[in-house]
Amino acid sequence: MANEAVFTMDASSIKYGPGATREVGSDLRALGATRVMLVTDPGVAQLEPVAVALESLRAAGIDAVVYDQARVEPTDGSFKDAIRFATDGGFDGFVAVGGGSSMDTAKAANLYATYPADFLAYVNAPIGRGEPVPGRLRPLIAIPTTSGTSRDLPSMVAACSGFDVLSHAIESYTALPYREREAPAEPRLRPAYQGANPISDIWAERTILMVSEFFVRAVKDPGDHEARAQMMLAATFAGIGFGNAGVHLPHGMSYPVSGMVQEYVPPGYHPDHALVPHGMSVILNAPSVFRWTASANPERHLQAATWLGGEVRGAGPQDAGHVLSSTLIELMRKTDMPNGLRAIGFDEGDVDELVTGTLPQHRVTKLAPRPVTPEDLRGLFLGALSYWE
Ligand SMILES: [Fe+2]
Secondary structure, three states: OOOHHHHOEEEOOEEEOOOOHHHHHHHHHHOOOOEEEEEOOOOHHHOHHHHHHHHHHHHOOOEEEEEOOOOOOOOHHHHHHHHHHHHHHOOOEEEEEEOHHHHHHHHHHHHHHHOOOOOOOOOOOOOOOOOOOOOOOOOEEEEEOOOOOOOOOOHHHHHHHHHHHHHHHHHHHHOOEHHHOOOOOOHHHOOOOOOEOHHHHHHHHHHHHHHHHHHHHHHHOOOOHHHHHHHHHHHHHHHHHHHHHOOOHHHHHHHHHHHHOOOOOOOOOOOOOOOOOHHHHHHHHHHHHHHHHHHHOHHHHHHHHHHOOOOOOOOOHHHHHHHHHHHHHHHHHHOOOOOOHHHHOOOHHHHHHHHHHHOOOHHHHOOOOOOOOHHHHHHHHHHOOOOOO
């Protein structure tokens, strides 16, 4: 059998392809790391990617310590625990293996262990103080597993991570344009999320086209390696786009949904607490949001629906919101998503609290293509309660 590693593509800071995980040891060695904290969650800790990463690190002579307590959907408490571990451990490098939760936990651990500060220092205002990161961080390599490398990935996990990817792309494409957002007082205060821009647009377009082609296949057939590999690449492409542009209301509204859930547990997940996976809480809000934001930029909403393969023939600007939201709802039905927030345990009586939980998320709410009031948010949550009969 040919050496799989030769098929790996190594473009700037992204490494992709079979065999990439096996190179993490030499990559971190090249970045100067000698003692590394490997962050993962208790489930992924048992899987092959962690074993492969550890073997690679140790083969490169790196002292690697596993931290397998990243919480699926992290909390302040779980972040602080990881930060303590990182601070006490004296690490000079980090590896995350798993989903967004493990990657975010590793980033927080790196940040607070490298530049110690109280927990709210670097959290975006108005929740935290929004202080800029003081300087370079220690090297961190993230090895995402949710979109494709875990071959026994349950369909619901593939569906939720795929919808997150899709929403990253559509939100960054429809976000407030960078020239319309508030200018920073000085360059170092420019936020990471800058609004829709010509560079992020390219990544969003490509992502939506790839999702259109491969998403349903990846959800329906765990053995479809091509579809899962393409969704993995789409996740990376969307990340480059929204990492610069930002996301807006579907994400902003998702945080209180994930935070307030009482009992819901999705099929295929085995958490020890109620859980709305991030991608699910995002996509349950999305059709309601895009129906409302379309008037700010109908062309972009129609364009996103077109790339997604929606029925756009004869549609004019006034139909843009309906067309994009219907296209998303159809995808939700095809992939067995719950029918809106009601299906995961929310009702009209929760809307005020959901609105209150969304309002402080300025990092993303301020990127909505239309200014949003608490009353608007009420309407958006009510609209997200259910989508079909
Ligand atoms: Fe997301």
